[in-house]
Amino acid sequence: MKNPDYRNQYSKEYEQVIRQVPLFSGLSPLDLERVSRLVIRRKFRKGQLIISEGQELEGFYIVISGQVKVYKLSSDGKQQILHLVAPGGTFAEVAAFTKGFSPANASAITDSEVFFLFKNDLIKLIRDNPQISLNMLASMAQYLRHLVAVIEELALKDVPARLAKYLMDLAAGQGERSVIEIKLVITKKELAARLGTISETLSRTLNKLKSKKVIKVAGNRITILNKARFEEIAAGAKI
Amino acid sequence: MKNPDYRNQYSKEYEQVIRQVPLFSGLSPLDLERVSRLVIRRKFRKGQLIISEGQELEGFYIVISGQVKVYKLSSDGKQQILHLVAPGGTFAEVAAFTKGFSPANASAITDSEVFFLFKNDLIKLIRDNPQISLNMLASMAQYLRHLVAVIEELALKDVPARLAKYLMDLAAGQGERSVIEIKLVITKKELAARLGTISETLSRTLNKLKSKKVIKVAGNRITILNKARFEEIAAGAKI
DNA sequence: TTCTATTCTTGACTTAAGTCAAGGTGGATT
DNA sequence: AATCCACCTTGACTTAAGTCAAGAATAGAA
Numbered sequence: 001m002k003n004p005d006y007r008n009q010y011s012k013e014y015e016q017v018i019r020q021v022p023l024f025s026g027l028s029p030l031d032l033e034r035v036s037r038l039v040i041r042r043k044f045r046k047g048q049l050i051i052s053e054g055q056e057l058e059g060f061y062i063v064i065s066g067q068v069k070v071y072k073l074s075s076d077g078k079q080q081i082l083h084l085v086a087p088g089g090t091f092a093e094v095a096a097f098t099k100g101f102s103p104a105n106a107s108a109i110t111d112s113e114v115f116f117l118f119k120n121d122l123i124k125l126i127r128d129n130p131q132i133s134l135n136m137l138a139s140m141a142q143y144l145r146h147l148v149a150v151i152e153e154l155a156l157k158d159v160p161a162r163l164a165k166y167l168m169d170l171a172a173g174q175g176e177r178s179v180i181e182i183k184l185v186i187t188k189k190e191l192a193a194r195l196g197t198i199s200e201t202l203s204r205t206l207n208k209l210k211s212k213k214v215i216k217v218a219g220n221r222i223t224i225l226n227k228a229r230f231e232e233i234a235a236g237a238k239i
Numbered sequence: 240m241k242n243p244d245y246r247n248q249y250s251k252e253y254e255q256v257i258r259q260v261p262l263f264s265g266l267s268p269l270d271l272e273r274v275s276r277l278v279i280r281r282k283f284r285k286g287q288l289i290i291s292e293g294q295e296l297e298g299f300y301i302v303i304s305g306q307v308k309v310y311k312l313s314s315d316g317k318q319q320i321l322h323l324v325a326p327g328g329t330f331a332e333v334a335a336f337t338k339g340f341s342p343a344n345a346s347a348i349t350d351s352e353v354f355f356l357f358k359n360d361l362i363k364l365i366r367d368n369p370q371i372s373l374n375m376l377a378s379m380a381q382y383l384r385h386l387v388a389v390i391e392e393l394a395l396k397d398v399p400a401r402l403a404k405y406l407m408d409l410a411a412g413q414g415e416r417s418v419i420e421i422k423l424v425i426t427k428k429e430l431a432a433r434l435g436t437i438s439e440t441l442s443r444t445l446n447k448l449k450s451k452k453v454i455k456v457a458g459n460r461i462t463i464l465n466k467a468r469f470e471e472i473a474a475g476a477k478i
Numbered sequence: 479t480t481c482t483a484t485t486c487t488t489g490a491c492t493t494a495a496g497t498c499a500a501g502g503t504g505g506a507t508t
Numbered sequence: 509a510a511t512c513c514a515c516c517t518t519g520a521c522t523t524a525a526g527t528c529a530a531g532a533a534t535a536g537a538a
Contacts, residue, residue, distance in 0.1 A: 072387070072390070072391045072394070072395060073395075074391075074394075074395035074396070074475065075474060075475040076475070078394075078395055080390060080391065080394035080395055082387060082390060093380065093383075094380045094383050094384055094387075096376075096380075097373070097376040097377045097379075097380040098377055098380045098381055098384065103383075103384050103387045103388070104387060123373065126369055126372060126373065126376075127369045130365055130366045130369065130372065133365060133369065133372035133373070133376065134336070134362065134365065134372070136376060137335075137336040137365075137372065137375060137376060137379065138336045138337055140336075140376065140379045140380070140383065141332065141333045141335075141336040141337045141379070142337055143383065144332075144333050144379065144382065144383060144386065145333055145337065145342050147383065147386040147387065147390065148311070148321060148333075148342045148343060148386065149342070150390055151311070151319060151321060151386065151389055151390055151393065152311045152313075152319065154390065154393040154394055154435070155311070155313075155317075155319035155393055155435045156311060156312075156313035156317055156319055157313070158524070158525090159524080159525075187484095187485070187486090188485075188486065189484095189485065189486080196393070196394040197525075197526085198525085198526065198527090199485080199486065199487085200486090200487075200488085200525090200526075200527085201524090201525055201526070202486095203486065203487050203488080204487085204488085204525090207487085207488090219533095219534080235314060236313065236314040236315070397494070397495090398494080398495075426514090426515070426516090427515075427516065428514095428515070428516080436495075436496085437495085437496065437497090438515080438516065438517090439495090439496075439497085439516090439517075439518085440494090440495055440496070441516095442516065442517050442518080443495090443517085443518085446517085446518090458504085
């Protein structure tokens, strides 16, 4: 991996991918090439651990394909997912800018491909190119917003509201129809962990919504039948 | 406030203050002066609202004196404090790097003095001086760590553990003694809101710890009598 | 296809924490 | 010193969500 020739061999292909990553948007072709020569490609199989909490990190990751979860574990094994990272997204940025250890675990939910960028290389990039630092700041600010939303959900909303909000966010990409079908790309157990609950409670909540004809559930496909009502529930209305 | 002469009048004094702010550490005297000419001083009285959720912001704040809380409110009025900002700390950084609205409220817990920096000025500073962007990234990464810790507490710890962890963090500045006295600078109602609970539950929890001789409570002064036990509780042990 | 192993669901029960209501305490203000 | 008001505490009760255990459904592997 440390052989520069090996990296160069792939740089053209990498450049095409890196061009798509929001973090590197607005960069000149020259800078894109520079970045693409610095990243290292790594592959992880479904379920494989990428980062474990407390580990010291030398850089951060960009997801190229697949799906990665960033999560905490409690002393008795309960899992809280902080972030589901899709292609184009980054994780472990925190490690790149503060000394110290990773605050969370990360693992591949599906077979995944990631790019790794060393923090020293990133810092050099930033020193030479303020645009990258502004992108990075915007990306971190976006992630901050996300974490604030997670805190709001955990502290101020009940499970039905969290579920409804999560599904509404997923549905947001699908336009303005009133009946919306959503396909979960994670297991219900993982969805429960993302919502700060357990699978039994999620199951019961889905059931309650189903019996009120607000949604329809068939395996991993959930159909929102009554969007208006669903929005009320996301905002805190009782089922 | 927009009269440059007015700003200049204070710049020497401001410079002394800004030198102390971690965000601006490592800057040259020239840059420190430049920053000090850009900030605007604002004062807020105890309880006064500084930012309200949804508001559009033109920049971010640095606390100079006093104490500021950043918090969310639920539809039925419950409050969750995200961040207590002490002098030298910043808030609303998110607004400086993403378009859109403030994700939370901020208000002064005590009479407070803050500096305000316009985002356009900050972006100019960053373009000219990568050190500021690295400081800013480090500051945001630090805040991310904090929010991750808050999520961990809310999702994976019970109220006694959250309380113990909070107090241990406060005590961290006080060296290695086994009996530590802590003076709360916020009300117990606010402490409850920070811990994601309500004052009744906090009251009962303090009582339980008191009756087990782990702590002593006298008004806003809490004494940790059994640090070892307290650490176990913070890590999840039952009281 | 059959077998196996997760994942998911359901029921009965427990529990931590919230709600509601009443009373106590202490600091600020006149 | 008396009054006020917000803060805090305590008790009785409710409730949302977790635990435990058993069975059903589903997806992967052989």
